[in-house]
Amino acid sequence: MNRFFFGRSDGNDIITKSTASDKVMLYDVALEDVTSAVERNGSMQIALKSGAHLTIQNFDENAVHDFKLATGDTWVYNHTAGGGGFWSPKGNYPAQR
Numbered sequence: 001m002n003r004f005f006f007g008r009s010d011g012n013d014i015i016t017k018s019t020a021s022d023k024v025m026l027y028d029v030a031l032e033d034v035t036s037a038v039e040r041n042g043s044m045q046i047a048l049k050s051g052a053h054l055t056i057q058n059f060d061e062n063a064v065h066d067f068k069l070a071t072g073d074t075w076v077y078n079h080t081a082g083g084g085g086f087w088s089p090k091g092n093y094p095a096q097r
Contacts, residue, residue, distance in 0.1 A: 004064070008033060008050040015056045018064035024054070028070050037077075039084060044077065066090065 001021045006013055007028040015024075029048060036047045044059040046067075056063060061079040068074045074090040 006054045010052050012053045022064040023066045026069050
């Protein structure tokens, strides 16, 4: 398992290869710091209020999908069979669509 660390002042970064057992550690990022998180053209693109951007290439069901925030909460991207997907908090919470 790999851990990828990314924060508000880290500029622009790209993860080119990941696995489903990896984690993205958004070490100084709260949920309200995220302006968008969009799956587009096989990549996940996350933008922060600070202007920082994180792109995860080759983003499919075999890629990293756990994103841990500074608050300790983990959000998971759930891929759907028809393409696309939705975000939900990890744990015993209802899915957020």
